[in-house]
Amino acid sequence: MNTFGNIFKISIFGESHGNGIGIVVDGCPAGINISANDFTEDLARRKAGKKGTTPRKEDDLPELLSGVFNGKTTGAPIAILFRNNNTKSKDYSQLFDHPRPGHADFVARLKYGGYNDFTGGGHFSGRITLGLVAAGVIAKKMLAPMKFEANILEAGGMTDIDKAIEIAQEKKDSIGGIVECKITNIPVGLGEPFFGSVESAISSAVFSIPAVKGIEFGAGFKVAKMSGTENNDNIIDSKGTTETNNAGGINGGITNGNDIVFRIAVKPTPSVSLPQETFNIKDGKVEPLEIVGRHDLCIALRVPPVLEAAAAIALADLSLIAQSVKRVF
Amino acid sequence: MNTFGNIFKISIFGESHGNGIGIVVDGCPAGINISANDFTEDLARRKAGKKGTTPRKEDDLPELLSGVFNGKTTGAPIAILFRNNNTKSKDYSQLFDHPRPGHADFVARLKYGGYNDFTGGGHFSGRITLGLVAAGVIAKKMLAPMKFEANILEAGGMTDIDKAIEIAQEKKDSIGGIVECKITNIPVGLGEPFFGSVESAISSAVFSIPAVKGIEFGAGFKVAKMSGTENNDNIIDSKGTTETNNAGGINGGITNGNDIVFRIAVKPTPSVSLPQETFNIKDGKVEPLEIVGRHDLCIALRVPPVLEAAAAIALADLSLIAQSVKRVF
Amino acid sequence: MNTFGNIFKISIFGESHGNGIGIVVDGCPAGINISANDFTEDLARRKAGKKGTTPRKEDDLPELLSGVFNGKTTGAPIAILFRNNNTKSKDYSQLFDHPRPGHADFVARLKYGGYNDFTGGGHFSGRITLGLVAAGVIAKKMLAPMKFEANILEAGGMTDIDKAIEIAQEKKDSIGGIVECKITNIPVGLGEPFFGSVESAISSAVFSIPAVKGIEFGAGFKVAKMSGTENNDNIIDSKGTTETNNAGGINGGITNGNDIVFRIAVKPTPSVSLPQETFNIKDGKVEPLEIVGRHDLCIALRVPPVLEAAAAIALADLSLIAQSVKRVF
């Protein structure tokens, strides 16, 4: 199930150390301006290189294989390809028999009978999100003037994130974080009952991002402690503006015109330098595992553009669905 | 988008005060024992009548219209119908012009040009989840010996839930809650990369349940404050049993054989007896709204069987998908 | 796979001798006038009772369970139920062990491990097309002013169809036929590359109708004998009107604004009164089979409204898809 969407449909492919990584975007309307430059900013935000991210360096230059002609989308599928260059597959060979805790190594081996590409995490690598970001760029252009902005709120339990990274580096451990996404300029009426709620679509896309373990909309888990009168967002004008925004811009699964706001919990990168006591399949017993290879210390740092992309893709699809059944009454 | 699933596909229909509510379950294997009695327990758990729930009483007797023959599924679609009996549509007429805060009234009116059935919340009513519970019963039977158990952990911020209800009743307000679902006897290998992760499938189904505003798996939002060595679940045997279960039974989107554990935040019922200051479309100004009609004070109380059903439906689909591509290696 | 469509999505259920037969139509826009009367004409055209059709009589009264409010569609799923009344299940018990040639009896038994409802053909009965016709009525209303008209061109190789029926009655045999469907007032631009061609969508829906063994668009099989200059339809005005219509209104899988024209081949009803030499599973040998029960002599006679419905459903979906990605350039 490497496809997502009903009308704005994406199909993702690639492995961390394979020939390339990419995505096909089907169902994008014709006539939208797209150039290679449009991808630069979001891809750069996702890129490694900052403190706390992996030393693996990739150019991440997108090649537009199809679907764009004279600088505009044609209505045909847009295929985008990224080449993998900086691969070091030797690092991973031991992990096939001694699967890393917190990773997909163990389940992938069983699910695919050992035929999965395990180098660099294979198809389970966070590197696959490159394609997601690329598709997100197209979704955002299609959805303009909607605007997506994700930021990391805290890492390792601290709001001073530089400090948190330093502490983790000292401990040779990794840390998790919380990322918030806010989307503005939302029309009323996106989202479909029953299974096409905005929360369903966004969460479904967002949980595809490796390392996400929780999501909450608006006041989120706080609603469990609130009363109805505290939580209800009173409407104050004919456009549906609400006094508060505990609903995170969504009622009955449908956008109410207020900002969509949601937060996710990102777990600490499971690959840490410290040795871990975990089962070795070949040896048939628990043994210390020391992970070499290049890894992010706080993957949450790189998540914001990926999160925006996931949300944009989900909303692009809901937007086209809403348009499909619209009648002028 | 009132359908869900790829192979185990459900299609839901009905309005709160219409002729009936139901669901069609397609893709269920033939030869599974099903009788009307199988639905009794989960439907009873979902039913109103307990303290803190709506005074509306419905028999909620399922009629099996198709797909079951001589007490066993036939492989053809299973259609299940519930009649609405105890409807009082007069109560709702004013809400069309004076939409309730926290409800879908406002967005539904705009989205459907005023043609939506607004009586009793229409298709947005929590009553629609009857169909979900019925489909969940079938999914559970198909998935046996997997076992689903959801419980309310707290309401209104308190673990003494009776007490919480009493306080809310005194205040004439409603309260939210947290519900946890634990699923046991899970095989390794359910869930698909990239968009078919277990978290994606479950969250997508779960956010269809009205009033859910957050979901977290395993350690959930706590992972954001954890280090990698704290969060990683070390594997201790060849079956993949882990020492801890911070992952909630899911790695890389795929079941690892340990229990699936997740929690949801349920908001307080938006319909409260206290007057609320909110926009009246007809009058063009903010006015006090007093909601009559029959409502739950703490909808979270009725959510557990619905949550189990949503999870079972999602896993039934993933289970059939996993079987479809399985080869004996 | 009892569902069809991407946006205008239908889900069909029921067995010939079960509690009921029906369909759920999801994705229909709100605000379309629908009353029970709208179904009368097409259901009557499909009904048995004419010379050459089965003596089984059913009222075929549709009950609108949901999705219609104050005489208009609400935007929520429209569920329609037909009850089975005139069932005689005893007639069919022998066929489980002695499967009828030309029917699904043998394959259904193997596919479903014998758990399929075999009475009256179960879910494979032509009676299931009742639901299709009902959904077709809704699709046609949505697509107006498009107009659908299907007619039987020949039966048993003769254009005098009354005569053909009489001959077959004398021989106690059944006969096949050819049915043509013409659709007028078509906008340019329905249909999607690559797999969403109009021919793909219509043929996919049409081959769901039991007994259809061939379909051809425009000049159809004759194109194989034509040259390019004979077959090409020259365009004569800015609206895309063509001199000839060998393409049947479709170029590159997309409507060109001219009439859509296609024909289907309908096989003779496999249930005939004459004895047939075919394998008896219980006895383990070929034996004469005499089929009792009530059957159509020429099922093609009842196909026209079903064919229109299948085409209308396919075009309703393509129409909403085309609208979804439309931009005003």
Next chain:
Amino acid sequence: MNTFGNIFKISIFGESHGNGIGIVVDGCPAGINISANDFTEDLARRKAGKKGTTPRKEDDLPELLSGVFNGKTTGAPIAILFRNNNTKSKDYSQLFDHPRPGHADFVARLKYGGYNDFTGGGHFSGRITLGLVAAGVIAKKMLAPMKFEANILEAGGMTDIDKAIEIAQEKKDSIGGIVECKITNIPVGLGEPFFGSVESAISSAVFSIPAVKGIEFGAGFKVAKMSGTENNDNIIDSKGTTETNNAGGINGGITNGNDIVFRIAVKPTPSVSLPQETFNIKDGKVEPLEIVGRHDLCIALRVPPVLEAAAAIALADLSLIAQSVKRVF
């Protein structure tokens, strides 16, 4: 709608004169042997170069971008890319304003507001079928020992096909043809009621192939002239072998274990050297159009491997679906 399939899901992309053409195959089981050599035969059969085919020469070398590791499928999506090398885009510029009869030029311009890539037919080019053939190779390997064999039965109305080509070359015209596909070693039970019939799935895939205007299964259009006793295929043994095969191996939409046989009608290539009188959008009047560029004289010659691929892809999906709901009774 450039995707096809429920479990064995393909996503096609590319334009005739763009950067590349390709396909992503999702849902293929892990552990199937795949090498670049596996594609050679079918791609060569599809290639131009024979008498009656286009002078455009392309290497058509597939690059496996993902999903194959150590010579075996991994269970992750398989992306395959073909580069376009021999493109001459200047030839096509006039056709934007003076659309070719029988082509998608006119409808594509209107549908996509003129933003479609019209060079070489863009996304509507027969060249896109390269991707289909590549996916077909994978489907065939997965389905072995099923065997696919398609052949051209007649061209321009003649069975001596060399002769037919010569005549057409002299007339500077193009010709159509009939292609038959036979599939052997079929298990009983592929295909799903109601909309997932084998005929529905195959026809839906086959009508994606440009130039196909008709399809018939088994006795096809002849059934319309047959009686039930003539048409019925009597079963002669416990495996379901039938005396005759008028059903083309399919009853009730489900394979009965006998060979699947179907035929398609392929229209003559619309691009002919002779001038055609057709509407010029820019000039606003009917004018003679002379088509330059390189074209097939009888596209049917290149269709057999494409037809096999379409059928294999459809059956691969039905095969995985059948496996998904299979229980050992």
